[in-house]
Amino acid sequence: MKFSEMFEKVASYWPNQIVVDDCVGAGESRYSPKLWSLYEEIEEKYGIVESWEGVLNYSIYGELHKLLIKEFEKENYIILLDKVDKKKIEESMYNNFGALPEWDWLLAEYENDLEE
DSSP: OBHHHHHHHHHTTSOSEEEOTTOBSOGGGOBOHHHHHHHHHHHHHHTOTTSHHHHHHHHHHHHHHHHHHHHHHTTOOEEEGGGSOHHHHHHHHHHHHHTOGGGHHHHHHOBOOSOO
């Protein structure tokens, strides 16, 4: 399984443009209920809670959250999916898979095909 194929599939569940004008908190603890709700809706709609798609979905959410913090400080309340760092998403996903023995089968078939 190639990362680019996995990412393309799960990223297609997300809208490219996400309005995050509902943020609460400050700094690194800034939080958008809309973004979190969207993450949960995707998991439920596509039934990916306990699957590789779910792990990748959470990794995408994590990078979108980091982007939200940066953009909100510039008073930009819209984040774009195509602005996330795919390498960081891949790294997060791979680390999450490596932490659990039940994902060993996936790691055996996994290929990081991002350009170095």
